[in-house]
Amino acid sequence: MNILEIKNLVKTYENLEAVRGISFAIREGEILGLLGPNGAGKTSTISMILGLLLPTSGSITIFDKDLSTRRSEILEEVNFAATYAQLPGNLTIWQNLFVFAKLYGVKEPRKKVEEAIVEFDLRQFRNTRGSFLSSGEQSRLNLAKALLNNPRLLLLDEPTASIDPSTAQTIRLQIKEYIKTTKAGILLTSHNMYEVEEVCDRVLFISHGKILLEGDPRKLPAEHGKKNLEELFITVAREPLALQNQNES
Amino acid sequence: MSIRRAWTIFLRQLFLLRRSPYRLFALLYWPVMELFLWGVLSMYFHRTGNDQFPFISILVGAVILYNFLIRIQHGITISFLEDVWVRNFINLFASPLTLVEYILGLLFTSLFQMTISMSFMALLAWLLFSYNIFHLGFWLIPFVIVLFLFGLALGILVTGIILRLGPSSEILTWAIPAIISPLSGVFYPTDLLPPYLQFFSKLLPPTYVFEGLRSVVLRGTFDSQQLVYAVIFTGLWLLASSFFMYRAYRTVLERGVFTRFLSD
Numbered sequence: 484m485n486i487l488e489i490k491n492l493v494k495t496y497e498n499l500e501a502v503r504g505i506s507f508a509i510r511e512g513e514i515l516g517l518l519g520p521n522g523a524g525k526t527s528t529i530s531m532i533l534g535l536l537l538p539t540s541g542s543i544t545i546f547d548k549d550l551s552t553r554r555s556e557i558l559e560e561v562n563f564a565a566t567y568a569q570l571p572g573n574l575t576i577w578q579n580l581f582v583f584a585k586l587y588g589v590k591e592p593r594k595k596v597e598e599a600i601v602e603f604d605l606r607q608f609r610n611t612r613g614s615f616l617s618s619g620e621q622s623r624l625n626l627a628k629a630l631l632n633n634p635r636l637l638l639l640d641e642p643t644a645s646i647d648p649s650t651a652q653t654i655r656l657q658i659k660e661y662i663k664t665t666k667a668g669i670l671l672t673s674h675n676m677y678e679v680e681e682v683c684d685r686v687l688f689i690s691h692g693k694i695l696l697e698g699d700p701r702k703l704p705a706e707h708g709k710k711n712l713e714e715l716f717i718t719v720a721r722e723p724l725a726l727q728n729q730n731e732s
Numbered sequence: 733m734s735i736r737r738a739w740t741i742f743l744r745q746l747f748l749l750r751r752s753p754y755r756l757f758a759l760l761y762w763p764v765m766e767l768f769l770w771g772v773l774s775m776y777f778h779r780t781g782n783d784q785f786p787f788i789s790i791l792v793g794a795v796i797l798y799n800f801l802i803r804i805q806h807g808i809t810i811s812f813l814e815d816v817w818v819r820n821f822i823n824l825f826a827s828p829l830t831l832v833e834y835i836l837g838l839l840f841t842s843l844f845q846m847t848i849s850m851s852f853m854a855l856l857a858w859l860l861f862s863y864n865i866f867h868l869g870f871w872l873i874p875f876v877i878v879l880f881l882f883g884l885a886l887g888i889l890v891t892g893i894i895l896r897l898g899p900s901s902e903i904l905t906w907a908i909p910a911i912i913s914p915l916s917g918v919f920y921p922t923d924l925l926p927p928y929l930q931f932f933s934k935l936l937p938p939t940y941v942f943e944g945l946r947s948v949v950l951r952g953t954f955d956s957q958q959l960v961y962a963v964i965f966t967g968l969w970l971l972a973s974s975f976f977m978y979r980a981y982r983t984v985l986e987r988g989v990f991t992r993f994l995s996d
Binding site for chain 2: 496527530533534535536537554555556558559563565567568569570571572573574575578582583585586587588628
């Protein structure tokens with residue numbers, strides 16, 4: 484069963500086509516990487532899946548329900564974490580998690596918050612305001628919030644950006660552990676190709692709002708004559724037309 | 733619509749209020765300053781002018797009712813700005829929370845804050861100037877209802893404007909309601925205004941309330957026809973501001989303006 488299904492999604496701003504008719508799906512238990520250079524359309528796509536941005540055309544179906552008509556019902560089972568969307572720095576860790584647990588309709592929110600605080604090693608910061616956390620601690624807090632409602636669809640927009648390798652490794656392990664114990668689907672964006680290879684089952688490369696490549700991140704570089712995923716990423720970023728022509732021929 | 737989610741928005745504001753004595757201080761400070769200023773001014777007018785004219789009943793009554801209106805509007809808009817300042821919109825609106833639930837949550841917050849500041853203000857007016865707002869009797873009920881609903885409409889309108897124009901327009905939180913006081917004749921009859929401004933003042937529901945306050949204090953009654961106008965205009969303001977807010981929210985979603993609240 485598909486957790487998420489996107490068909491012919493288009494987003495046009497006044498003079499700019501940010502997303503140009505992309506289609507893809509995420510299956511149960513799958514981690515899909517959405518890769519591409521800055522401005523490729525990744526964040527616009529994620530924003531549309533979260534209902535923060537209205538598509539110009541196309542459809543988004545989550546758990547077989549249409550997002551445009553059943554937004555609140557769907558979003559109770561979706562969650563996200565992004566480095567650019569930190570939790571309010573003027574509330575404590577416990578207060579932040581409790582507020583979002585209530586917003587997402589988590590049953591027994593107090594118990595769930597306590598469990599999240601332990602699981603993400605935030606005990607010593609329980610009564611600390613968010614603004615006093617380091618970026619690594621904030622990333623853990625974001626992920627704790629993102630998993631509060633046991634989402635069936637999890638969106639992670641560069642979840643390990645600007646944090647140290649050790650914390651990033653911990654977060655990757657937590658993501659993998661979550662997908663192992665649930666049948667959720669995860670859509671992940673990252674500029675860390677090592678991370679993508681380690682975590683993702685499948686990747687989509689997008690450039691200028693279009694999907695250029697799709698496949699297994701461990702096999703895709705060789706299929707396109709590249710040494711590794713990083714080299715392939717650089718080609719997508721610098722010579723997207725060459726790759727597109729190669730695909731079409 | 734989920735009352736639980738709206739209540740959670742209020743709970744978030746309650747957490748902020750509990751943590752910060754400055755927020756509680758701000759709720760009491762401005763109303764007390766205004767009450768004190770207008771109360772003492774009323775005593776001065778009373779001493780130097782016509783000692784038969786009930787300056788205290790009119791001016792202190794007006795300042796309490798005007799603050800009631802402004803507390804409702806500020807309660808909504810400033811609670812909204814708290815989310816602007818901590819860049820929380822993406823987290824909130826990527827959750828199941830709807831716009832109506834969010835506004836309702838802001839309204840709960842506003843009612844809570846207004847109750848604290850108005851109770852304190854009414855008590856202080858009684859202690860310092862022997863003025864009891866409840867002497868207005870039955871008329872206090874429609875006055876408060878009209879001011880509450882207009883405060884709500886104004887709060888929604890200003891919030892919609894900031895949502896549409898971006899965080900740098902937050903000055904409008906204070907600038908727009910500042911027009912209400914001179915135009916709606918909080919402290920003087922509106923027939924003193926230039927004729928071209930009298931037309932605009934008649935479109936504002938508070939005008940009928942403050943004219944009504946003076947009428948009740950001076951003559952003991954109020955023309956119910958004026959109350960009907962107040963209710964009609966309040967309904968129109970609520971409809972117009974809700975429509976504006978809905979359109980502003982749609983524009984934000986169409987243009988992806990939520991990201992502006994991360995950087996502006």
